[in-house]
């Protein structure tokens with residue numbers, strides 16, 4: 001989906017002190033409400049990628065995310081009105097103790113590492129554990145590689161191989177290399193996940209119709 005398609009119907013705003021649940025799940029406003037959570041080591045570029053996605057901005061000096069930050073957004077996708085809550089969980093260990101409860105009731109998760117600093121992959125398993133602990137074990141998780149623009153072309157293949165191995169080893173959904181600076185794959189990975197969630201929702205509803213189960 002392109003930015004102009006997000007145009008009029010798009011509302012981006014900060015929480016204004018309201019609980020995100022109150023904003024995003026307001027009954028019948030949306031065909032679907034999805035909560036997406038974003039984790040990964042501090043400094044890997046979570047906030048920067050979200051700012052690129054939400055506002056099409058790139059700030060080379062993004063301030064440290066203190067604790068947890070969230071944004072809500074309304075989009076149209078596949079003819080549906082979708083309410084999104086995007087939770088940026090910070091990344092500094094000293095905030096970790098408060099993060100668990102913010103992970104709950106999420107439909108999908110994104111775990112970030114910095115492609116120019118592979119040491120940041122080391123935190124990926126912990127984030128996955130926390131996301132699964134506070135959600136359905138089968139929550140789809142995308143591994144996001146950031147700052148692709150900082151990586152020499154010749155190293156890319158090796159990094160992709162390592163990342164794809166993580167996807168297999170930890171049962172993630174897929175891997176997506178990105179650059180928020182160059183605007184590579186930022187919208188794509190997020191819409192990819194939203195499309196999966198919409199698809200799953202169609203399947204669930206079809207199944208319920210067949211079995212006569214009204215669901216919830």
Ligand SMILES: Nc1nc2c(ncn2[C@@H]2O[C@H](COP(=O)(O)OP(=O)(O)O)[C@@H](O)[C@H]2O)c(=O)[nH]1
Pocket residue numbers: 040041042043044045046047048049059060061062063064065090091146147148149150178179180181182
């Ligand atoms: N070159 C480059 N720098 C980036 C990119 N994404 C983030 N950064 C920089 O990485 C630093 C940390 O980013 P930030 O979003 O605060 O990381 P967070 O702690 O994961 O939220 C900032 O200086 C960003 O400008 C990118 O795609 N390319």
Ligand SMILES: [Mg+2]
Pocket residue numbers: 046047048063064065088090
């Ligand atoms: Mg941040």
